[in-house]
Amino acid sequence: MFLLYEYDIFWAFLIISSFIPILAFLISGILAPISKGPEKLSSYESGIEPIGDAWLQFRIRYYMFALIFVVFDVETVFLYPWAMSFDVLGVSVFIEAFIFVLILIVGLVYAWRKGALEWS
Secondary structure: OOOHHHHHHHHHHHHHHHHHHHHHHHHHHHHOOOOOOHHHHOOOEOOEOOOOOOOOOOOHHHHHHHHHHHHHHHHHHOHHHHHHOHHHHOHHHHHHHHHHHHHHHHHHHHHHHOOOOOOO
């Protein structure tokens, strides 16, 4: 028989953690002042009046460069556990890590050939 009382703490945590953000939005909606005027709708930066439109188009290369950096930065974090347990796990883990690094290098070469690493 499936015993539901074993999950009482889980359900209590789920309900409380669901109500906290809802309660925070309700309280901020009630307490926040509602005043929309030209000062509220203007963009503000460092006390200087904005010049021109606030919406600027950025080139996609900046986003691609950042995305490639994040992918390779996060993927190399997976090498740390392999390095820490290399002496215990043996040669098979070394081969897996080597294949993983080769896949990363292939991805880097592909991004380099496509010009995703060109800044300007």
